[in-house]
Amino acid sequence: MSFAARLVSWYGENRRSLPWRENPTPYRVLVSEVMLQQTQAMRAAVYFQRFVARFPDFSSLAAAEPDEVLKLWEGLGYYSRARNLHAAARIVAAREDGTFPDTYEAIAALPGVGPYTAGAIAALALGLDHPAVDANVERVLSRTHDIDVPIKERQGRSRVRELAAALLPPGRAGDFFQAVMELGEVVCRPKNPACGLCPVADLCQARHLDIVAERPVRTKGKAITPITVATAVLRHQGLFFIQRRRPGGAWGNLWEFPGGRVEPGEAPGDAAVRELFEETGFSARIEAPLGVIRHGYTTYRVTLHCFLLTPADSALPEPALTAAVESRWAALADLDGLAFPAGHRKLIDSMRSDLRFF
Structure with missing residues:
Protein backbone atom coordinates (compact mmCIF):
# COMPACT_ATOMS: atom_id res chain seq x y z
CA MET A 1 0.00 0.00 0.00
CA ARG A 215 12.99 17.65 11.83
CA PRO A 216 11.64 19.96 10.74
CA VAL A 217 14.71 22.16 10.50
CA ARG A 218 13.83 25.56 11.87
CA THR A 219 15.30 29.01 11.62
CA LYS A 220 16.17 30.77 14.86
CA GLY A 221 13.04 32.16 16.45
CA LYS A 222 12.55 35.82 17.21
CA ALA A 223 13.46 36.96 20.69
CA ILE A 224 10.64 37.61 23.14
CA THR A 225 10.15 41.33 23.75
CA PRO A 226 8.80 42.39 27.17
CA ILE A 227 6.44 45.36 27.22
CA THR A 228 5.18 47.23 30.28
CA VAL A 229 1.87 49.00 29.79
CA ALA A 230 -0.39 51.12 32.01
CA THR A 231 -4.16 51.22 31.59
CA ALA A 232 -6.50 53.91 32.87
CA VAL A 233 -9.99 52.82 33.92
CA LEU A 234 -11.70 56.19 34.29
CA ARG A 235 -14.94 56.06 36.30
CA HIS A 236 -17.42 58.92 36.46
CA GLN A 237 -20.92 58.74 37.94
CA GLY A 238 -20.88 54.95 37.80
CA LEU A 239 -19.85 54.74 34.15
CA PHE A 240 -16.52 53.87 32.55
CA PHE A 241 -14.79 55.64 29.69
CA ILE A 242 -13.90 53.42 26.73
CA GLN A 243 -12.70 54.18 23.23
CA ARG A 244 -12.59 52.36 19.92
CA ARG A 245 -9.19 51.97 18.29
CA ARG A 246 -8.50 53.16 14.79
CA PRO A 247 -8.79 50.62 11.95
CA GLY A 248 -5.69 48.62 11.15
CA GLY A 249 -3.07 47.07 13.36
CA ALA A 250 -3.45 44.10 15.65
CA TRP A 251 -6.49 45.47 17.51
CA GLY A 252 -8.04 47.77 14.95
CA ASN A 253 -11.69 48.67 15.66
CA LEU A 254 -11.63 47.01 19.09
CA TRP A 255 -12.75 48.83 22.22
CA GLU A 256 -10.29 49.54 25.02
CA PHE A 257 -9.52 51.56 28.11
CA PRO A 258 -6.99 54.33 27.38
CA GLY A 259 -3.38 53.49 28.10
CA GLY A 260 0.04 52.86 26.67
CA ARG A 261 3.64 51.99 27.34
CA VAL A 262 5.33 52.96 30.57
CA GLU A 263 8.35 55.12 29.76
CA PRO A 264 11.78 54.27 31.24
CA GLY A 265 11.96 55.51 34.83
CA GLU A 266 8.22 56.28 34.92
CA ALA A 267 5.92 54.85 37.57
CA PRO A 268 3.04 52.82 36.07
CA GLY A 269 0.45 54.97 37.85
CA ASP A 270 1.96 58.14 36.46
CA ALA A 271 1.93 56.54 33.01
CA ALA A 272 -1.78 55.75 33.33
CA VAL A 273 -2.59 59.37 34.21
CA ARG A 274 -0.34 60.68 31.42
CA GLU A 275 -1.71 58.32 28.75
CA LEU A 276 -5.29 59.19 29.66
CA PHE A 277 -4.55 62.90 29.27
CA GLU A 278 -2.63 62.44 26.01
CA GLU A 279 -5.33 60.26 24.45
CA THR A 280 -8.44 62.09 25.69
CA GLY A 281 -7.54 65.44 27.25
CA PHE A 282 -9.01 64.28 30.58
CA SER A 283 -7.14 65.17 33.77
CA ALA A 284 -7.55 62.54 36.46
CA ARG A 285 -6.07 61.15 39.65
CA ILE A 286 -5.57 57.58 40.78
CA GLU A 287 -8.31 56.23 43.00
CA ALA A 288 -6.92 52.70 43.40
CA PRO A 289 -4.72 50.11 41.69
CA LEU A 290 -6.63 47.29 39.99
CA GLY A 291 -3.81 44.80 39.79
CA VAL A 292 -1.38 43.52 37.19
CA ILE A 293 -2.33 41.33 34.22
CA ARG A 294 0.18 39.39 32.16
CA HIS A 295 -0.46 38.05 28.70
CA GLY A 296 1.35 37.46 25.44
CA TYR A 297 0.85 37.77 21.71
CA THR A 298 3.18 36.90 18.82
CA THR A 299 6.68 37.62 20.21
CA TYR A 300 5.60 40.05 22.93
CA ARG A 301 5.05 39.48 26.65
CA VAL A 302 2.92 42.21 28.13
CA THR A 303 2.74 43.31 31.76
CA LEU A 304 -0.42 45.39 32.10
CA HIS A 305 -0.65 47.66 35.16
CA CYS A 306 -4.28 48.64 35.71
CA PHE A 307 -5.55 51.63 37.67
CA LEU A 308 -8.95 52.99 38.61
CA LEU A 309 -8.97 56.75 38.00
CA THR A 310 -11.40 59.49 38.91
CA PRO A 311 -11.71 62.84 37.06
CA ALA A 312 -9.79 65.77 38.54
CA ASP A 313 -12.82 68.01 37.91
CA SER A 314 -16.50 67.23 38.32
CA ALA A 315 -17.32 68.84 34.97
CA LEU A 316 -15.75 66.83 32.17
CA PRO A 317 -15.08 68.32 28.74
CA GLU A 318 -15.76 66.42 25.55
CA PRO A 319 -12.90 63.98 24.93
CA ALA A 320 -10.20 65.11 22.51
CA LEU A 321 -9.39 61.73 21.01
CA THR A 322 -5.89 61.24 19.64
CA ALA A 323 -5.65 57.43 19.50
CA ALA A 324 -9.23 56.41 18.77
CA VAL A 325 -12.12 57.12 16.41
CA GLU A 326 -15.00 56.84 18.85
CA SER A 327 -15.66 56.87 22.59
CA ARG A 328 -18.47 56.38 25.05
CA TRP A 329 -19.31 56.09 28.73
CA ALA A 330 -20.60 52.62 29.55
CA ALA A 331 -21.81 50.62 32.52
CA LEU A 332 -19.74 47.58 33.50
CA ALA A 333 -22.50 45.23 32.38
CA ASP A 334 -22.56 46.84 28.93
CA LEU A 335 -18.91 45.98 28.28
CA ASP A 336 -19.80 42.32 27.74
CA GLY A 337 -21.41 43.13 24.41
CA LEU A 338 -18.30 44.79 22.97
CA ALA A 339 -15.06 43.31 21.66
CA PHE A 340 -11.89 44.09 23.66
CA PRO A 341 -8.28 42.91 23.38
CA ALA A 342 -7.48 39.89 25.55
CA GLY A 343 -5.71 41.84 28.29
CA HIS A 344 -8.58 44.29 28.68
CA ARG A 345 -11.12 41.46 28.68
CA LYS A 346 -9.22 39.87 31.58
CA LEU A 347 -9.35 43.22 33.35
CA ILE A 348 -13.12 43.48 32.82
CA ASP A 349 -13.60 39.95 34.14
CA SER A 350 -11.65 40.83 37.29
CA MET A 351 -13.66 44.03 37.74
CA ARG A 352 -16.87 42.02 37.58
CA SER A 353 -15.89 40.19 40.78
CA ASP A 354 -14.63 43.33 42.55
CA LEU A 355 -17.04 44.67 45.17
CA ARG A 356 -15.86 48.23 44.48
CA PHE A 357 -17.85 48.17 41.25
CA PHE A 358 -21.19 47.17 42.75
Whole structure:
Protein backbone atom coordinates (compact mmCIF):
# COMPACT_ATOMS: atom_id res chain seq x y z
CA MET A 1 0.00 0.00 0.00
CA SER A 2 1.38 3.42 -0.96
CA PHE A 3 2.26 6.23 1.44
CA ALA A 4 -0.89 8.15 0.48
CA ALA A 5 -3.14 5.08 0.59
CA ARG A 6 -1.96 4.17 4.09
CA LEU A 7 -2.66 7.65 5.39
CA VAL A 8 -6.10 7.88 3.80
CA SER A 9 -7.01 4.46 5.21
CA TRP A 10 -5.73 5.41 8.67
CA TYR A 11 -7.63 8.68 8.54
CA GLY A 12 -10.87 6.92 7.66
CA GLU A 13 -10.57 4.79 10.78
CA ASN A 14 -9.14 7.32 13.22
CA ARG A 15 -10.26 10.81 12.29
CA ARG A 16 -11.63 13.01 15.02
CA SER A 17 -15.12 14.40 14.82
CA LEU A 18 -14.62 18.10 14.11
CA PRO A 19 -17.54 20.35 13.12
CA TRP A 20 -16.04 21.68 9.88
CA ARG A 21 -15.57 18.16 8.54
CA GLU A 22 -19.31 17.78 8.26
CA ASN A 23 -20.64 19.42 5.10
CA PRO A 24 -17.31 20.98 4.01
CA THR A 25 -18.69 23.83 1.91
CA PRO A 26 -16.30 26.57 0.75
CA TYR A 27 -17.72 28.87 3.42
CA ARG A 28 -17.27 26.40 6.28
CA VAL A 29 -13.79 25.43 5.14
CA LEU A 30 -12.78 29.09 4.80
CA VAL A 31 -14.04 29.96 8.29
CA SER A 32 -12.38 26.93 9.86
CA GLU A 33 -9.05 27.39 8.10
CA VAL A 34 -8.88 31.06 9.02
CA MET A 35 -9.58 30.17 12.65
CA LEU A 36 -7.02 27.36 12.60
CA GLN A 37 -4.23 29.63 11.37
CA GLN A 38 -3.25 30.54 14.94
CA THR A 39 -5.51 28.33 17.06
CA GLN A 40 -5.51 24.67 18.10
CA ALA A 41 -8.27 22.54 16.61
CA MET A 42 -10.27 21.76 19.75
CA ARG A 43 -10.33 25.41 20.81
CA ALA A 44 -11.21 26.53 17.29
CA ALA A 45 -14.10 24.05 17.20
CA VAL A 46 -15.96 25.93 19.94
CA TYR A 47 -15.60 29.25 18.15
CA PHE A 48 -16.44 27.71 14.78
CA GLN A 49 -19.77 26.30 15.97
CA ARG A 50 -20.77 29.59 17.52
CA PHE A 51 -19.67 31.56 14.47
CA VAL A 52 -21.48 29.48 11.84
CA ALA A 53 -24.59 29.30 14.02
CA ARG A 54 -24.79 33.09 13.83
CA PHE A 55 -23.42 33.44 10.28
CA PRO A 56 -24.21 30.23 8.36
CA ASP A 57 -23.12 31.46 4.93
CA PHE A 58 -21.35 34.21 3.02
CA SER A 59 -24.44 36.39 2.65
CA SER A 60 -25.23 36.46 6.37
CA LEU A 61 -21.63 37.25 7.27
CA ALA A 62 -21.44 39.92 4.57
CA ALA A 63 -24.51 41.66 6.01
CA ALA A 64 -23.14 41.70 9.56
CA GLU A 65 -21.87 44.76 11.37
CA PRO A 66 -18.10 44.74 12.04
CA ASP A 67 -18.70 45.00 15.79
CA GLU A 68 -20.68 41.77 15.85
CA VAL A 69 -18.03 39.91 13.87
CA LEU A 70 -15.26 41.12 16.17
CA LYS A 71 -17.28 40.24 19.27
CA LEU A 72 -17.78 36.66 18.08
CA TRP A 73 -14.04 36.49 17.38
CA GLU A 74 -13.09 37.83 20.81
CA GLY A 75 -10.68 35.48 22.54
CA LEU A 76 -9.20 34.03 19.35
CA GLY A 77 -6.86 36.98 18.90
CA TYR A 78 -5.20 38.07 15.66
CA TYR A 79 -8.26 40.14 14.83
CA SER A 80 -7.09 40.95 11.33
CA ARG A 81 -8.25 37.41 10.52
CA ALA A 82 -11.82 38.36 11.42
CA ARG A 83 -11.68 41.59 9.47
CA ASN A 84 -10.29 39.84 6.38
CA LEU A 85 -12.87 37.06 6.65
CA HIS A 86 -15.63 39.67 6.80
CA ALA A 87 -14.18 41.44 3.75
CA ALA A 88 -13.91 38.16 1.83
CA ALA A 89 -17.55 37.35 2.59
CA ARG A 90 -18.62 40.71 1.22
CA ILE A 91 -16.66 40.13 -1.98
CA VAL A 92 -18.19 36.68 -2.50
CA ALA A 93 -21.70 37.92 -1.70
CA ALA A 94 -21.29 40.76 -4.19
CA ARG A 95 -20.27 38.49 -7.07
CA GLU A 96 -22.71 38.67 -9.97
CA ASP A 97 -23.85 35.06 -9.63
CA GLY A 98 -23.29 34.90 -5.87
CA THR A 99 -21.17 31.77 -6.14
CA PHE A 100 -17.79 31.05 -4.64
CA PRO A 101 -14.73 31.25 -6.94
CA ASP A 102 -13.85 27.87 -8.44
CA THR A 103 -10.13 28.28 -9.16
CA TYR A 104 -7.15 28.37 -6.83
CA GLU A 105 -6.01 31.71 -8.22
CA ALA A 106 -9.38 33.39 -7.65
CA ILE A 107 -9.64 31.96 -4.13
CA ALA A 108 -6.12 33.15 -3.28
CA ALA A 109 -7.08 36.69 -4.33
CA LEU A 110 -9.60 37.00 -1.47
CA PRO A 111 -8.53 39.13 1.53
CA GLY A 112 -6.52 37.20 4.10
CA VAL A 113 -6.43 34.01 2.01
CA GLY A 114 -2.84 32.90 1.54
CA PRO A 115 -1.47 29.93 -0.43
CA TYR A 116 -2.32 27.36 2.25
CA THR A 117 -5.90 28.50 2.89
CA ALA A 118 -6.57 28.73 -0.84
CA GLY A 119 -5.15 25.24 -1.30
CA ALA A 120 -7.21 23.87 1.57
CA ILE A 121 -10.44 25.26 0.13
CA ALA A 122 -9.54 24.00 -3.35
CA ALA A 123 -8.79 20.50 -2.08
CA LEU A 124 -11.22 20.06 0.82
CA ALA A 125 -14.27 21.94 -0.45
CA LEU A 126 -13.98 21.92 -4.23
CA GLY A 127 -12.25 18.57 -4.73
CA LEU A 128 -9.45 20.04 -6.82
CA ASP A 129 -6.10 18.24 -6.98
CA HIS A 130 -4.19 21.04 -5.32
CA PRO A 131 -1.75 20.79 -2.40
CA ALA A 132 -2.81 22.18 0.97
CA VAL A 133 0.28 22.73 3.11
CA ASP A 134 -0.08 23.84 6.72
CA ALA A 135 2.33 23.50 9.65
CA ASN A 136 1.23 19.91 10.26
CA VAL A 137 1.88 18.93 6.64
CA GLU A 138 5.27 20.64 6.76
CA ARG A 139 6.25 18.75 9.90
CA VAL A 140 5.05 15.34 8.72
CA LEU A 141 6.64 15.52 5.29
CA SER A 142 9.89 17.00 6.61
CA ARG A 143 10.19 13.92 8.84
CA THR A 144 8.94 11.21 6.53
CA HIS A 145 11.08 12.48 3.64
CA ASP A 146 13.97 14.01 5.63
CA ILE A 147 13.79 17.57 4.34
CA ASP A 148 17.08 18.96 5.63
CA VAL A 149 16.56 22.69 5.03
CA PRO A 150 14.53 25.17 7.12
CA ILE A 151 10.87 24.68 6.18
CA LYS A 152 9.97 28.32 6.73
CA GLU A 153 12.49 29.56 4.21
CA ARG A 154 11.91 29.68 0.46
CA GLN A 155 13.81 26.51 -0.42
CA GLY A 156 12.14 24.50 2.33
CA ARG A 157 8.65 25.72 1.47
CA SER A 158 9.24 24.90 -2.18
CA ARG A 159 10.42 21.36 -1.41
CA VAL A 160 7.46 20.65 0.86
CA ARG A 161 4.99 22.00 -1.67
CA GLU A 162 6.51 20.02 -4.55
CA LEU A 163 6.53 16.85 -2.45
CA ALA A 164 2.92 17.39 -1.36
CA ALA A 165 1.84 17.82 -4.97
CA ALA A 166 3.69 14.66 -6.01
CA LEU A 167 2.20 12.54 -3.22
CA LEU A 168 -1.47 13.51 -3.51
CA PRO A 169 -3.63 10.78 -5.04
CA PRO A 170 -5.68 12.14 -7.99
CA GLY A 171 -9.26 12.77 -6.97
CA ARG A 172 -8.49 12.30 -3.25
CA ALA A 173 -6.59 15.47 -2.42
CA GLY A 174 -9.06 16.48 0.28
CA ASP A 175 -8.90 13.15 2.11
CA PHE A 176 -5.13 12.94 1.73
CA PHE A 177 -4.32 16.34 3.13
CA GLN A 178 -6.82 16.02 5.96
CA ALA A 179 -5.11 12.72 6.78
CA VAL A 180 -1.66 14.34 6.85
CA MET A 181 -2.97 17.23 8.95
CA GLU A 182 -4.63 14.82 11.37
CA LEU A 183 -1.45 12.78 11.65
CA GLY A 184 0.53 15.91 12.44
CA GLU A 185 -2.01 17.06 15.00
CA VAL A 186 -2.40 13.85 17.02
CA VAL A 187 0.56 11.55 16.20
CA CYS A 188 3.48 13.35 14.53
CA ARG A 189 3.39 16.14 17.10
CA PRO A 190 6.05 18.85 17.41
CA LYS A 191 7.18 17.35 20.71
CA ASN A 192 6.91 13.75 21.90
CA PRO A 193 5.64 12.28 18.60
CA ALA A 194 3.84 8.95 18.98
CA CYS A 195 5.84 7.11 16.33
CA GLY A 196 4.51 3.76 17.53
CA LEU A 197 1.02 4.78 16.39
CA CYS A 198 2.08 6.13 13.00
CA PRO A 199 0.75 4.24 9.94
CA VAL A 200 3.82 5.22 7.89
CA ALA A 201 6.48 4.82 10.60
CA ASP A 202 8.36 2.19 8.57
CA LEU A 203 8.57 4.65 5.67
CA CYS A 204 9.78 7.57 7.80
CA GLN A 205 13.33 8.55 6.90
CA ALA A 206 13.82 10.68 10.01
CA ARG A 207 12.87 7.72 12.20
CA HIS A 208 15.28 5.41 10.40
CA LEU A 209 18.05 8.00 10.84
CA ASP A 210 17.04 8.69 14.47
CA ILE A 211 16.66 12.41 13.77
CA VAL A 212 12.93 12.88 14.36
CA ALA A 213 13.65 15.54 16.98
CA GLU A 214 15.76 17.43 14.42
CA ARG A 215 12.99 17.65 11.83
CA PRO A 216 11.64 19.96 10.74
CA VAL A 217 14.71 22.16 10.50
CA ARG A 218 13.83 25.56 11.87
CA THR A 219 15.30 29.01 11.62
CA LYS A 220 16.17 30.77 14.86
CA GLY A 221 13.04 32.16 16.45
CA LYS A 222 12.55 35.82 17.21
CA ALA A 223 13.46 36.96 20.69
CA ILE A 224 10.64 37.61 23.14
CA THR A 225 10.15 41.33 23.75
CA PRO A 226 8.80 42.39 27.17
CA ILE A 227 6.44 45.36 27.22
CA THR A 228 5.18 47.23 30.28
CA VAL A 229 1.87 49.00 29.79
CA ALA A 230 -0.39 51.12 32.01
CA THR A 231 -4.16 51.22 31.59
CA ALA A 232 -6.50 53.91 32.87
CA VAL A 233 -9.99 52.82 33.92
CA LEU A 234 -11.70 56.19 34.29
CA ARG A 235 -14.94 56.06 36.30
CA HIS A 236 -17.42 58.92 36.46
CA GLN A 237 -20.92 58.74 37.94
CA GLY A 238 -20.88 54.95 37.80
CA LEU A 239 -19.85 54.74 34.15
CA PHE A 240 -16.52 53.87 32.55
CA PHE A 241 -14.79 55.64 29.69
CA ILE A 242 -13.90 53.42 26.73
CA GLN A 243 -12.70 54.18 23.23
CA ARG A 244 -12.59 52.36 19.92
CA ARG A 245 -9.19 51.97 18.29
CA ARG A 246 -8.50 53.16 14.79
CA PRO A 247 -8.79 50.62 11.95
CA GLY A 248 -5.69 48.62 11.15
CA GLY A 249 -3.07 47.07 13.36
CA ALA A 250 -3.45 44.10 15.65
CA TRP A 251 -6.49 45.47 17.51
CA GLY A 252 -8.04 47.77 14.95
CA ASN A 253 -11.69 48.67 15.66
CA LEU A 254 -11.63 47.01 19.09
CA TRP A 255 -12.75 48.83 22.22
CA GLU A 256 -10.29 49.54 25.02
CA PHE A 257 -9.52 51.56 28.11
CA PRO A 258 -6.99 54.33 27.38
CA GLY A 259 -3.38 53.49 28.10
CA GLY A 260 0.04 52.86 26.67
CA ARG A 261 3.64 51.99 27.34
CA VAL A 262 5.33 52.96 30.57
CA GLU A 263 8.35 55.12 29.76
CA PRO A 264 11.78 54.27 31.24
CA GLY A 265 11.96 55.51 34.83
CA GLU A 266 8.22 56.28 34.92
CA ALA A 267 5.92 54.85 37.57
CA PRO A 268 3.04 52.82 36.07
CA GLY A 269 0.45 54.97 37.85
CA ASP A 270 1.96 58.14 36.46
CA ALA A 271 1.93 56.54 33.01
CA ALA A 272 -1.78 55.75 33.33
CA VAL A 273 -2.59 59.37 34.21
CA ARG A 274 -0.34 60.68 31.42
CA GLU A 275 -1.71 58.32 28.75
CA LEU A 276 -5.29 59.19 29.66
CA PHE A 277 -4.55 62.90 29.27
CA GLU A 278 -2.63 62.44 26.01
CA GLU A 279 -5.33 60.26 24.45
CA THR A 280 -8.44 62.09 25.69
CA GLY A 281 -7.54 65.44 27.25
CA PHE A 282 -9.01 64.28 30.58
CA SER A 283 -7.14 65.17 33.77
CA ALA A 284 -7.55 62.54 36.46
CA ARG A 285 -6.07 61.15 39.65
CA ILE A 286 -5.57 57.58 40.78
CA GLU A 287 -8.31 56.23 43.00
CA ALA A 288 -6.92 52.70 43.40
CA PRO A 289 -4.72 50.11 41.69
CA LEU A 290 -6.63 47.29 39.99
CA GLY A 291 -3.81 44.80 39.79
CA VAL A 292 -1.38 43.52 37.19
CA ILE A 293 -2.33 41.33 34.22
CA ARG A 294 0.18 39.39 32.16
CA HIS A 295 -0.46 38.05 28.70
CA GLY A 296 1.35 37.46 25.44
CA TYR A 297 0.85 37.77 21.71
CA THR A 298 3.18 36.90 18.82
CA THR A 299 6.68 37.62 20.21
CA TYR A 300 5.60 40.05 22.93
CA ARG A 301 5.05 39.48 26.65
CA VAL A 302 2.92 42.21 28.13
CA THR A 303 2.74 43.31 31.76
CA LEU A 304 -0.42 45.39 32.10
CA HIS A 305 -0.65 47.66 35.16
CA CYS A 306 -4.28 48.64 35.71
CA PHE A 307 -5.55 51.63 37.67
CA LEU A 308 -8.95 52.99 38.61
CA LEU A 309 -8.97 56.75 38.00
CA THR A 310 -11.40 59.49 38.91
CA PRO A 311 -11.71 62.84 37.06
CA ALA A 312 -9.79 65.77 38.54
CA ASP A 313 -12.82 68.01 37.91
CA SER A 314 -16.50 67.23 38.32
CA ALA A 315 -17.32 68.84 34.97
CA LEU A 316 -15.75 66.83 32.17
CA PRO A 317 -15.08 68.32 28.74
CA GLU A 318 -15.76 66.42 25.55
CA PRO A 319 -12.90 63.98 24.93
CA ALA A 320 -10.20 65.11 22.51
CA LEU A 321 -9.39 61.73 21.01
CA THR A 322 -5.89 61.24 19.64
CA ALA A 323 -5.65 57.43 19.50
CA ALA A 324 -9.23 56.41 18.77
CA VAL A 325 -12.12 57.12 16.41
CA GLU A 326 -15.00 56.84 18.85
CA SER A 327 -15.66 56.87 22.59
CA ARG A 328 -18.47 56.38 25.05
CA TRP A 329 -19.31 56.09 28.73
CA ALA A 330 -20.60 52.62 29.55
CA ALA A 331 -21.81 50.62 32.52
CA LEU A 332 -19.74 47.58 33.50
CA ALA A 333 -22.50 45.23 32.38
CA ASP A 334 -22.56 46.84 28.93
CA LEU A 335 -18.91 45.98 28.28
CA ASP A 336 -19.80 42.32 27.74
CA GLY A 337 -21.41 43.13 24.41
CA LEU A 338 -18.30 44.79 22.97
CA ALA A 339 -15.06 43.31 21.66
CA PHE A 340 -11.89 44.09 23.66
CA PRO A 341 -8.28 42.91 23.38
CA ALA A 342 -7.48 39.89 25.55
CA GLY A 343 -5.71 41.84 28.29
CA HIS A 344 -8.58 44.29 28.68
CA ARG A 345 -11.12 41.46 28.68
CA LYS A 346 -9.22 39.87 31.58
CA LEU A 347 -9.35 43.22 33.35
CA ILE A 348 -13.12 43.48 32.82
CA ASP A 349 -13.60 39.95 34.14
CA SER A 350 -11.65 40.83 37.29
CA MET A 351 -13.66 44.03 37.74
CA ARG A 352 -16.87 42.02 37.58
CA SER A 353 -15.89 40.19 40.78
CA ASP A 354 -14.63 43.33 42.55
CA LEU A 355 -17.04 44.67 45.17
CA ARG A 356 -15.86 48.23 44.48
CA PHE A 357 -17.85 48.17 41.25
CA PHE A 358 -21.19 47.17 42.75
